[in-house]
Amino acid sequence: xxxxxxxxxxxxxxNSPVDKEGYLYKKGEIKTSYQKRWFVLKGNLLFYKxxxxxxxxxxxxxxxxxxxxxxxxxxxxxxxxxxSEPGLRTYKFAAEDQASQExxxxxxxxxxxxxxxxxxxxxxxxxxxxxxxxxxQPSKPFVMPNFNTIQPAVFVxxxxxxxxxxxxASSPNSCPNLQALTISSKTASKKSPKLRSKKNASVVPMFxxxxxxxxxxxxxxxxxxGKEVKELIAMWSKKGHGGANVQDENLIDxx
Amino acid sequence: MRFNxxxxxxxxxxxxERAAELGMRGPKKGDVVKKRLVKLVxxxxxxxxxxxxxxxxxxxxxxxxxxxxxxxxxxxxAFLDEAERKYVFECDTEEQCAEWIDSIIKASYEFMRKxxxxxxxxxxxxxxxxxxxxxxxxxxxxxxxxxxRPLPTVPFLVAL
Numbered sequence: 001x002x003x004x005x006x007x008x009x010x011x012x013x014x015n016s017p018v019d020k021e022g023y024l025y026k027k028g029e030i031k032t033s034y035q036k037r038w039f040v041l042k043g044n045l046l047f048y049k050x051x052x053x054x055x056x057x058x059x060x061x062x063x064x065x066x067x068x069x070x071x072x073x074x075x076x077x078x079x080x081x082x083x084s085e086p087g088l089r090t091y092k093f094a095a096e097d098q099a100s101q102e103x104x105x106x107x108x109x110x111x112x113x114x115x116x117x118x119x120x121x122x123x124x125x126x127x128x129x130x131x132x133x134x135x136x137q138p139s140k141p142f143v144m145p146n147f148n149t150i151q152p153a154v155f156v157x158x159x160x161x162x163x164x165x166x167x168x169a170s171s172p173n174s175c176p177n178l179q180a181l182t183i184s185s186k187t188a189s190k191k192s193p194k195l196r197s198k199k200n201a202s203v204v205p206m207f208x209x210x211x212x213x214x215x216x217x218x219x220x221x222x223x224x225x226g227k228e229v230k231e232l233i234a235m236w237s238k239k240g241h242g243g244a245n246v247q248d249e250n251l252i253d254x255x
Numbered sequence: 256m257r258f259n260x261x262x263x264x265x266x267x268x269x270x271x272e273r274a275a276e277l278g279m280r281g282p283k284k285g286d287v288v289k290k291r292l293v294k295l296v297x298x299x300x301x302x303x304x305x306x307x308x309x310x311x312x313x314x315x316x317x318x319x320x321x322x323x324x325x326x327x328x329x330x331x332x333a334f335l336d337e338a339e340r341k342y343v344f345e346c347d348t349e350e351q352c353a354e355w356i357d358s359i360i361k362a363s364y365e366f367m368r369k370x371x372x373x374x375x376x377x378x379x380x381x382x383x384x385x386x387x388x389x390x391x392x393x394x395x396x397x398x399x400x401x402x403x404r405p406l407p408t409v410p411f412l413v414a415l
Contacts, residue, residue, distance in 0.1 A: 001260055001263065001264055001267075001310045001311050001312065001313060001314060002312065002313045002314070003256075003258050003260075003263070003313065003314045003315075003316075004282075004313065004314070004315050004316065005256045006334070006340070007315065007316050007318075007319075007320070007334050008256065008258075008316055009256070010319055010334060010335065011316060011318045011319050014319050014335070016318065016319060016365055017365075017368070017396075017397065018396075019395075019396050019397040020396060043298070043318065043364035043365065043368070043397075044297065044298065044364055045316075057256050058256070058257060059256055059257030059258060060256060060257070060258050060259075061258070061259050062258065062259055062262065062263050062266065062299075064262075064266050064297055065262060065265060065266055065269075066262070083259075083262050083265070085265060087261060088261055088262055088265065089259060089261065089262060091259075106395065107395065107396070107397070110392055110395055110397065111397075112297075113297035113298055113364055113367075114297065116364065116367050116368065116371065117367065119371055119387075119390075120367050120370055120371050120374070122386075123370075123371055123374035123375060123378065123386060124370075124374055126374070126378050126386050127374045127377055127378050127381075130377070130378050130381040130382050131381065133381075133382075134381060
């Protein structure tokens with residue numbers, strides 16, 4: 001299978017966020033010695049090159065379907081990326097110190113696309129709850145947007161959480177897949193195939209909170225939610241200008 | 256460039272957000288249209304021939320790209336490095352075309368990250384709590400607002 005290398009190279013060199021970078025020792029595939037390489041983690045992709053200043057990439061590791069593990073090694077501060085299916089690889093690394101080792105492990109654990117997708121759905125649910133809670137207070141002057149068109153993604157298997165469970169339960173234990181970073185990304189992708197099973201053609205894609213086909217712009221969304229606030233501020237400032245005399249009279253006189 | 260091919264092939268076999276036979280052209284101008292099985296898995300587009308082979312022909316990373324409507328049933332994916340570098344996909348219907356565009360845009364890791372940061376910021380603003388704290392990932396670089404600074408530790412509520 002070919003991969004479009006130009007796209008990968010461009011992505012690595014672009015100014016998209018770098019989630020972590022630094023030197024690590026990587027165990028060779030054929031040679032068993034560890035070689036020092038500069039690693040750049042962006043999203044679910046771990047790029048590596050000989051030196052930080054090099055333009056050419058030596059390689060990339062796509063971080064989906066693997067677990068991050070501490071490993072037995074003659075090298076200190078070692079850890080590995082493990083694909084457990086037969087015939088698939090284990091990448092072994094060694095960091096320069098314990099802090100670096102821990103930091104890399106933590107960063108790699110939260111790197112997969114599946115993990116981010118779960119987080120986004122959880123956040124979306126919490127957001128709706130937060131907005132809903134706000135609108136139930138009678139003193140609030142503006143009306144919350146209508147959420148009737150939003151369909152949360154529904155998780156079917158027992159290894160995952162329904163969005164309603166995520167929404168109502170506040171305990172961290174309610175969602176094992178999002179639990180602190182001991183849970184591997186493998187859990188999300190391997191043990192929960194129904195998470196992404198879309199046999200029913202009418203099921204909305206996992207992250208589709210607003211059901212709009214076509215342009216989806218969450219900046220617009222942000223604008224919409226802020227609109228009522230802006231209108232209120234505009235209204236209040238108008239009142240302020242027009243009623244300057246009234247304001248003076250309202251000042252408390254301590255004299 | 257080395258990459259973890261076998262693991263990526265395994266990924267291509269995962270349940271997909273979207274898969275269909277589409278006419279595909281590119282990335283060079285003048286490439287002919289070929290019917291391909293196109294499958295979207297996480298932020299990759301896997302391209303296979305119509306005969307069921309063991310692995311796809313190719314994998315395309317869907318980051319730093321521009322997805323555009325070319326005409327009623329055609330969309331393109333252009334990569335920002337070169338203007339001429341474009342993959343063009345022909346769908347069967349307008350609706351299918353719209354659905355593909357929508358799915359590809361939303362599949363990008365960077366798109367999802369922005370949404371996460373948006374929700375995190377809003378939840379913090381509305382509730383005074385950082386929703387990522389319970390998962391122990393508040394400090395992770397990947398979840399910070401775009402200016403790189405973490406959320407303030409003093410909770411605040413917007414006066415409404």
